[in-house]
Amino acid sequence: MDSIAKALVFDGQVKVVAFKTTDLVNEAIDLHGLSPLAAEALGKVLTMAAYMSGELKGEKEKLSVHVQDKGVLGSIIVAADSGAKVRGYVEHKDATLPPLGNGKQDLFKGIGNEGFITVIKDLGLKDPYVGKTELVRGNLEEDFAWYFTRSEGSPTALALEVLIGEDGKCTSAGGVLVQPMPGCPDHILVVVEDIVSGFANIGEILKSKEPSDILKDYFGHFEIEYFPETKPCYRCKCSREQMSNAVITLGRGDSVNLLMERGEIEVLCHFCGKKYIFTKQDVIDIWRKYDHKV
Numbered sequence: 355m356d357s358i359a360k361a362l363v364f365d366g367q368v369k370v371v372a373f374k375t376t377d378l379v380n381e382a383i384d385l386h387g388l389s390p391l392a393a394e395a396l397g398k399v400l401t402m403a404a405y406m407s408g409e410l411k412g413e414k415e416k417l418s419v420h421v422q423d424k425g426v427l428g429s430i431i432v433a434a435d436s437g438a439k440v441r442g443y444v445e446h447k448d449a450t451l452p453p454l455g456n457g458k459q460d461l462f463k464g465i466g467n468e469g470f471i472t473v474i475k476d477l478g479l480k481d482p483y484v485g486k487t488e489l490v491r492g493n494l495e496e497d498f499a500w501y502f503t504r505s506e507g508s509p510t511a512l513a514l515e516v517l518i519g520e521d522g523k524c525t526s527a528g529g530v531l532v533q534p535m536p537g538c539p540d541h542i543l544v545v546v547e548d549i550v551s552g553f554a555n556i557g558e559i560l561k562s563k564e565p566s567d568i569l570k571d572y573f574g575h576f577e578i579e580y581f582p583e584t585k586p587c588y589r590c591k592c593s594r595e596q597m598s599n600a601v602i603t604l605g606r607g608d609s610v611n612l613l614m615e616r617g618e619i620e621v622l623c624h625f626c627g628k629k630y631i632f633t634k635q636d637v638i639d640i641w642r643k644y645d646h647k648v
């Protein structure tokens with residue numbers, strides 16, 4: 355079962371988080387009909403957004419992650435609410451490239467390494483937090499590590515894998531993130547680096563271990579403080595009311611033209627694939643309500 359397990363080790367000097375998101379990635383594959391390449395890429399961004407939103411403090415806090423480059427997948431967009439509730443989509447969900455083997459896809463060509471990761475956090479303040487870093491490798495693992503290090507000022511070691519089987523389903527997804535706190539002494543950093551090097555095949559490790567087992571097995575013999583686990587999940591918040599805004603965005607002329615042409619207006623939610631149908635009467639009501647407001 356998917357979970358995010360977190361602990362502080364070495365007397366609070368190092369934060370360790372292990373996460374498993376296999377079910378989450380499979381839900382995205384089922385909802386969107388993702389190619390294996392799109393599944394690995396979106397799966398990794400969903401996983402990192404689940405981790406980041408699990409760290410949000412307030413219930414109403416939320417964030418979005420946008421990965422944009424020139425690769426065949428196009429843009430990847432993920433939105434997340436506090437408590438690791440995520441949703442997302444990839445621009446070209448059918449894009450394929452020859453796989454690299456062992457369940458891994460060619461993300462370097464799929465994404466690229468000239469674009470950016472942009473994270474916007476709405477923390478309930480006047481202005482949102484905006485963090486942006488360049489993609490350094492296009493595999494998303496090193497790119498997110500660089501994002502945390504550079505943009506959030508937290509030097510980070512990250513192991514992140516999404517493995518896709520022959521049948522197009524995710525066989526294992528998740529990772530381990532390690533962040534030393536400021537001032538962490540060198541002798542502890544050396545020990546941590548040694549442990550982190552053992553997570554190169556984290557996808558395989560997660561097939562037989564839960565995130566809580568990983569914390570216990572690799573860090574449990576040091577002084578350790580465990581935190582309550584979070585359960586990541588795929589959750590779209592779209593509603594008929596929100597989608598009716600798409601009719602307004604179309605404009606009065608185009609919405610009437612579309613009605614004449616098709617008899618109804620269909621609006622698709624990119625995040626979950628749900629279709630919303632607006633009849634002639636619905637559209638009249640939407641515009642009447644809009645006129646009433648302005």
Ligand SMILES: [Zn+2]
Binds near residue numbers: 624
């Ligand atoms: Zn939706």
